[in-house]
Amino acid sequence: MTARAGAPSSFTVTEFAEVPSLGGLYAKGAAGSVAKRPRAGVLLPQVAYRVPGVDTSGSAARLAEYQEVVGEPASGVLSAGFLHVLAFPLATAVMVRQDFPLGLLGMVHLRQAARVLRPVRIGDRPEILAWAENARAHRRGVQVDLVAEVLVDGVLAYRGVSTYLAKGFSVSGDAGGVPGREGAGQEAPDPDTGAAGQSAPDAGRAPWSPPLPTARWRLGKGIGPEYGAVSGDRNPIHMSALGAKAFGFPRAIAHGMYTAARALAEVGPARRGDAYEWTTEFFKPVLLPGSVDLAIRYAADSGADVAAGPAGGFVYDGWRTGRTTRHFTGTVTPL
Template sequence: MAGAGAPPSYAVTELAELPALGGLYARGAVGSVAKRPRADVALPPAAYRVTDVDTTGTGPRLAAYQRVVGEPASDVLSAGFLHVLAFPLATAVMVRPDFPLGLLGMVHLRNAVRVLRPVRLGDDGVEVTAWAENARAHRRGVQVDLVAEILAAGELAYRGVSTYLAKGFTLPGVGAAEPGRPGGSADDGARPRTSGAGRDSWVPPLPTARWRLGKDIGPAYGAVSGDRNPIHLSSLGAKAFGFPRAIAHGMYTAARALAEVGPARRGDAYEWTAEFFKPVLLPGSVDLAIRYASDAGADVLPGSAGGFVYDGWRTGRAVRHLAGAVAPL
């Protein structure tokens, strides 16, 4: 995962402050109407940057976030909270008039994050930059990476790459689309490999934790993250988008898995990946398994020393919700 900075050909626009997600979602909803699937996807060569972000004022929000996702109280901003901090700037890129993909219906597939040094409350010189890159074909549309970088005292501290799928769009001149991933993803339309009996071949490992999630977890995470998408807040809002009831934020489940690994095991500098499968319906129960990567026979973060892998699935069912890894650098 390279860094730092947007591609040299990108024009960087300085903003006075991080934008509010509510207004961005409203713009994205209106703008999505005009962004119908077409075959001329071209990402804008543009990035947004906010310098001198005030981390001191985020103290109450950080404390509330830590309570919601299960992080221990600390003045260190975890990778999950750094994602929350930078997310509005990435969203601002996606709601630009020249961004070719509609915000509504965008499916979050995976995250790849690298924390290179701690960012703490009160740190000076915190700078956030975000842009879109790497549009590529997928058999159900176009994938795109939203990249966010955070610098502290002039040093790259965080780099997160969030991959999204816009269904129905295509790229001109591109050959075969990316095949479905092993294990599949209900979110991106891939199907899990199946046995002759027609059942999923993935077998859940022994759980190390069980989450009993009430219907209040969507509003609770929405309050600390700013992501108040109606599919997470109520059954009524979720049904409008085809879900039987409200679903948990994918980043809530990933952040809670990161918290389960814990600061001591991941260290001050670490990599964190998350891949999303079937959404978690609320209320619901999720089993989680955290294992040493070596015990699981996994090499999910090449170049890292050791680390952990995690899987989350519906209690009592082999319905996978998420998977990922955490490894110290």
């Protein structure tokens, strides 16, 4: 992941006075998804959204609630998970544009990669940028990166890349965005053949055997609404069994970013430091209520499972307790 700040120079930058509300964006995205049917030829809008100064001084209570939900220790420093939450509505606003070719409903979150280069604290007035780039082929459709950056005093503090899959679409000719950037040429895991929302391991990989767990999470059905309240992400698949069943799930599923953020919290601020890289690859969804085993270990001791991961730092895996159903894997690497 590059450390440079700013959208590609060819992009038009549209400025917002404040970060938009996710609730209204979801409603717009749901309505607009109907017209965005799978087709060939995906061209991304060459536009970036920008909020020049976000007042975080009023977010102390929300940050404290977020830290309690995901297990982060109380602090005035915004973790990478909370920075994602802060920037996610602006990235969603890009996805619900009329000229964004992929429908918001059914988008599968495959991977999250973030880099924190300096601490962002309550009281800072960060600038937030978001745009979409790097549409590329996947055997099930089209992958696209949603990029979010947070700058403090004009200096890049955080860069997050959320990789999504839109099934049934295909690229042809110029895919839009900027080719050759993060993730280009890499094929993400096959999505689950069931309902959209999470992904499943690549069928071509060797069978996976869980390592020795270092923690066990017992997740009640209320964790979806709890994380939804602190993140603003109230997608129906996380809120209730009824909402999840409407999208083909047997019951509500945990937010992928909740599980990733909780794993980041398990690594802890002391071990990751002030500057770190954090990645998560999502596999099978976590059904609620449910139990998840987690293993955190040094990357140097993790073996072939993370051959593509960074040297040094920590590796984590989460899977269904008593099974080999892998939910996610990730890395935390001090910089």
